[in-house]
Amino acid sequence: MIKLALPTGDLRVPTSERLSAAGLYVEGYGEGSRKLRSLPVPSQPDARVRVFRERDIPMQVALGNYDIGITRLSFVTEMQVRFPDQPIVPLADLQIGRAGLFAAAPQDAFPTLTDLGRLTSVRIASDMPNIADKFARAARFPRYRLQSVWGAAEAYPPEDADLVVFAAPDEDAVRKLGLEPLFSLMSDSLWLIANAAALASKDLTAILTPLMQGARGTHNGRLRLPAPINAVPSATERPPRDFVRLAIPDGHQQRHVHGALKGGGIEFEGYEEKTYVRRPPSGMDGVEVKVIRPQDMAQLVALGEFDLAIAGRDTLNEHLFAFPNSPAYELIDLHVSPYNISAVVDGDLPADTMDEALAYWRAQGKRSITVAAEFPATADHYARSRHFWRYQVMPIAGASEAFVPEDADILIEGTETGKTIAENNLKIIDNINRSTTCVIARRNSEPSGPRAEAYHALVERLRKAGEAALV
């Protein structure tokens, strides 16, 4: 049996076309399909396909759960930078989804990396934190802090980051975002990758041969790093803000938050149920609003970059499980978008509670428990508090319902109705906590002076929104 890991998302269709052109049509993988697991390859009965978010594929291939994968080379590099010994072999550039990985700064702010290095501390935002960290070390920034973000890193400069390391189609696309590319780290595209042990011990030619044809002699995908800069930090501090900053979410919470705000009489022009502009006018004196990913909000509030943020309690809990000393806390419950964070297992597991599951696995002599989770700190806290014996938390980027039972024993997942869980032959055996959308604030740092009035007025209106949602 040859096991393949293929990408979901935007590259699903071109990848499917490429496979079909190579005589490896995958049933249920093409346009419009949402299937994730056990997809057959009719021309190769010994092959089975599982579909993942691209970011998750390198780990699955490294673990040996899959022999061959197709994913962006940048995600492989992101993993190899942190874990140089992991057994992945990039084999060939499939020349799909061309892009680049860039280090970019706000236009006209920092013409060179040396100018950046003169900051007291360089604020770097990236959804590729390992590569960004290596980049900062190679550049020899005297001091920097890295904001690891879930996505949309380009939205952070100039207010919330001095430098962003992110993927874009090309340099022009970077400039269109108001950023200036200071360094090109790598050329990126979909690559064919393999597990080293599988390469060494299994006959993979039935899949590799047709895919390798026409994929050789392609561009160099190696990570490039900057020469060391020679900068002495200056002591200049950033000027204090004279306005209040509020972060509001995009993604699946947007609709709920839009509704809750409206219920409290708050409307931001351009922030609708399904569409948004990045910086909608607030319509309130002294208040600035920005739309970012909810997963990153608690940290930004803790840092003082935002005074208030609206996000799910699950994201705040994840932050606090990772950093118990953080000053971020829940100020107001908006009572919308309710769901549970639950422990989910295979529907056929003979257990209805976590205690029963643990007892069953122990009786079976199971040596290690694999927990898949989009919120790894929450999962780790849960595993510790439930006294799991040896366990590993597998951070995942999405497409989570297909991980159990083949690739993980437990899934820590947000569940609303339980319908998707049941459809995938899974079951909930423990509810860990209940999440609703809340307002996050920073402990012991209420604004003073001219900002105080705007802050308290905004808090009051958000409180009313929470109360209105209850009614």
Next chain:
Amino acid sequence: MRSKGMRDMLPADMQTFRRIEGAFLDVCLGWGYHEVRTPTIEHLYLFTQAGTLSPQMLDRVYSFLDWDGWTGERVVLRPDSTIPAVRLFVENLDGASAKLFYVQNVFRFDPGDETREDWQFGVELLGDTFPRGDIELVLLAREVIDSLGVNTTIELSHPGIVRSVLDRAGLSRSEQLAVYERVLSGDLDAFEEVEEKLPGSASIHSLLATKGEGPDYIENLRTVLATDIPGIGAPLAELQAVATMLSRMGLAHQIAPLGVRSFEYYTGPVFSLYAGDKRVGGGGRYDALVGLVGRDNVPASGFAIDHEALAPLLPPAGARPEPVTIRCESEAALSRAFALARELRQGSTSVQVVSGAPAGGREVVVSEAGYTLALNGGSPLQLSDIADVVRELSRP
């Protein structure tokens, strides 16, 4: 179950460790140094800000976000002791000088099976100028290792030699750093590539890769190189000063122009101690480091002895006397057994209290009736008074 790259220290290992530690403490205290210890965890920026660890070294540090790392700034398990010791000096000690020593571990990732945790016996001499402090540290380090019965040879170098060559080659500051980092990581080919940009006909790379004996060799280098590379004069003169003093004291040594180690903070003469071909320790002058960490510059130098390298080279230690075994026959006799153990330990006799079958060797069986001694296979001796037991056991 043991984590990769970490190692247990078994009783025999700890015995060796304590021998080195004991010798190190005796010598350091004898020279007027004071012991300190820095925390295992430090801010990463302590090392990046000082600009003194190469990216290659920084790639090997154990860095992570601490429980309060929500600021996005990472911490590290200390990869080096000198920079934390300098931070300790800057933040805690008044005055322009300090003589410090420490015994502590450092953590550096190794991709293979080598240990990732090393113990260092280190000395930092802050505020003492060239060349007196440099000579003192060479003598101190030698004294520690000599006292352990290991013969060493001394090797001297100076990072200014490499830097002056790179400067003369017309490399920009960034290019110099890049080449220097390659040299520090052992890639001497980098130096060969620079040679094309240098004036003169001498093969700089071959010349500097040659190790020579004492002050005469330094003079030869100066004669051949100083015209084309004027900047090499100052480091060679500093090296010469140390080499001449060591020669006067009868200490043979080698000059290794490219013998720089993987730390960038050295600004003056550096030395290594070798037992055979094994480097067991070394250090050097770092006059700019205190300024980089946050105070006005203070001249300074230091060294560390590497436990991992030195421990296997120690000659066997004399056997320790086996402890006296006190075997307790009943619970009622337990208090009597522990009282005897305390008396013996106060007399510096090592004791173990056991129950169960006889273990052999020097043994006392304690019962409610008294004490039975079995000594060197002789007939058992019955005693009732604890003082008599102590006296019998203290006989040679």
